Amino acid sequence: MPQLLQHIDAIAREKNRDVLFVHFENYKQHAQDPDAIRQNFMGWLEQHNIGFKACFGIEQNETLETYSGDLYIDVPFDISNPDFQVLSEYLEDEQGNMKIDGILFFTLSLELALEIEADRQAGLDPQIHDGFDDDDWDGVPS
Template identity: 35%
Template sequence: MPQRIEHIDAIARKKQRGVLIITFHAKNAKNKFCPLFDFPASKRHNWEKDKRRDALCNWLTEHHIDWQPCGSFANENSMISYQGEIYIDVPYDENDPLYVQARDYLENPDGTMRFNTMSFWHLPLKKAMENAHHDEPDFWEKWAADFGD
């Protein structure tokens, strides 16, 4: 069944705060934010078969941390398929116990990632607001009609 997946920047604008995103990639990926750009295609990470991603989703659920699939930062110049990204509904706040719990699961004490096929990102609201015009009524419908012209 089709599922509508929101871009991470749209989620930030709805929440009116910076947001956290987890991306998945091959162990030696050069582009960890958008693994689709790792070439050749045979070297791209298959998030659908990633047991570590499945374990993370289960861990988040078991620890009552809300999460949802999300798209990468929206870009009017390209369309990128879903690459397994996850938004976690926890504020980026060192004093928030859920943030600390998620961070400690994902990162080593020195800030490096615990798992070499994941990256943990914070998208500030200021950056997400660069795409605020995407929230105008029918923006994406108009964009799709003009795409490729």
């Protein structure tokens, strides 16, 4: 069943806070054998009542991307938050190294998510494109 996925920076802007996400290095979409590391991690999240959803990475202008297995983790980036503590202890050792090979754990700040959106909007600004108007384009390359 098709799903509508958001980019992680859009989720940060929607939540209006820093967000956490994980990337799976060996994820292969539509693989016959589901990624065991990813499946086990999602099971662990469910056992600990930690919300998550599939997401794209950071939005890239004019880039069509396929889903790479990333998951948004619905836990605030707050070291005093009990869910963050449990999650962090599961994924990272005392030095911040990943405990599970194949999983990368990231934080995206709201500040960076807002900068990305501002840059994207600036790129869409018609003033920047020297009067280019795609409404007038007849579909024939020049």
